[in-house]
Amino acid sequence: MSAGERAAVIRVATAEQWWERFFRYGPYGLLGLATVVSAVTRELIMSRADVYTVAVLVPVALLLQLWRGRDPSGPGSRAARFYFVARTLLASVLTWCNPFFSMFAVLGYFDAGRLLPRRAMRAGMLATAVIMAGSQSGSGLPPVSLMNWITFLILLTLHGTLTMVFAQISNREADQVRTQVDTITELESANARLEQAMVENAGLHAQLLVQAREAGVADERRRMAAEIHDTIAQGLTGIIAQLQAVTSAAATDPELAGEHLVRATALARHSLGEARRSVHNLLPTALEHDDLPGALKKTVTTWSERTGVRAEFTVTGTAEPLHDEVGATLLRIAEEALANAGRHAAASRAGVTLSYMGDEITLDVRDDGRGFDPAALPPYRGAGGFGLGGMRARAERIAGTVEVETGPGLGTAVCARVPLVRQDREAVG
Structure with a gap:
């Protein structure tokens, strides 16, 4: 074995x-x-x-x-x-x-x-x-x-x-x-x-x-x-x-x-x-009628209206059609990061940036909330909550990574970096 x-x-x-x-x-x-x-x-x-x-x-x-x-x-x-x-x-x-x-x-x-x-x-x-x-x-x-x-x-x-x-x-x-x-x-x-x-x-x-x-x-x-x-x-x-x-x-x-x-x-x-x-293991609803930037923009807008936190969405680079799994993974990570910010951060502002960078794509979700000590978090065990550990597990399934920069009183920045796998042209057509 x-x-x-x-x-x-x-x-x-x-x-x-x-x-x-x-x-x-x-x-x-x-x-x-x-x-x-x-x-x-x-x-x-x-x-x-x-x-x-x-x-x-x-x-x-x-x-x-x-x-x-x-x-x-x-x-x-x-x-x-x-x-x-x-x-x-x-x-x-x-x-x-x-x-x-x-x-x-x-x-x-x-x-x-x-x-x-x-x-x-x-x-x-x-x-x-x-x-x-x-x-x-x-x-x-x-x-x-x-x-x-x-x-x-x-x-x-x-x-x-x-x-x-x-x-x-x-x-x-x-x-x-x-x-x-x-x-x-x-x-x-x-x-x-x-x-x-x-x-x-x-x-x-x-x-x-x-x-x-x-x-x-x-x-x-x-x-x-x-x-x-x-x-x-x-x-x-x-x-x-x-x-x-x-x-x-x-x-x-x-x-x-x-x-x-x-x-x-x-x-x-x-x-x-x-x-x-x-x-049925289908795509998220938001990606059925929009590409990833459009779905993320609607997600950020909806989250901002629901929580009352001022939020902005930005796209850098040239948007390209992505493989379904890549788009779904980044959308789910953004949803989880925003949900965590809404529940725990007590933030007044938040920002989401999607960057197309050649052979990879990055997603940054940041807020000006209370932050936290990453060392104080319990280890992710694949069950129970699906916070930072769940986001990392999602990214790792498509050979990506998730990094977190935070500290007490310093806000939080979540950066997901995954390979830019393009959608098959025949599937797009």
Whole structure:
């Protein structure tokens, strides 16, 4: 086995171990975090009856989790189904008492495919979507006003889209596993006829096939996770911000509230389109009708209107038609860099520059915000958030690099540099 193959095996094993640890210990951490946050906010959100209810149900949820740890039955078993249903019911009541318990309820998105039969998986995810939408709509369930109903329905649509994406991921992984198993079975039958002469070679061949299948599944999971983060998660963040503005302005300025509601609806439609394209591995919506400079200009303008931060976009050099993967990578990096600036930088100005430089193309995203200490960031592990580590991973897939210049109080500059791979002339024509 070569060094590269050994590294691939180690990466796949590490990813699988990480997911196993998450499904084993993640519920305890999320339940504990939700309980702490709810305790801090109890005087603002919860009634006395809610506090008593939470005090009873949190230990019940903990006991349920301990029972599950002692009885790890396989997917679709009676014990696994009972655990999922019981945990979902507990999470819904806890979320009703305090919306911050949605941090515990979100587990339904991740393990419905591991615990429920395939025919019941979508129903389990839909139940989770209803809980999440109710917790984020501002009034819990049921909604108490027309504006809350509108907010709830928009969020439910977005979470329903998220359900569709997760179900598609699970179905695709299951189909891929079945296909690979059939292939392995056929190859094992063929190798059996040569067993006397090629015993060692056949064993190695089977092992490499299993590793390739697992690596393919892990790569597909990472790709879809990155797409969800870059499209649906950021879309949800923008929608929530717009809907919060609607709630704030509804009583004093109905016209302004209407404008925010229109923006939230537009973001919802855009996120739905991105979700469908992520499932089918298509180009970002912005690149379907525009070249990269046009798509980046619209992205910067939209981000500036949504965040209120003054932003400028500049192109240097002679623009050329780029390969789809290059354009999509740079657009996603720009979206992530701007999203980070909007969430963390507290900037007053930002700038995006796209430079065509012969055989390479660079993208610079800078802001005058608070900056940060790069050494204080945790290492990127290919899961969870998709910040600087995710941008570097995207660039490295097309032989590029991402560099960051920043410091506390010095603003931030993100520079992505990738090879300029031109679009095939026949494809352009």
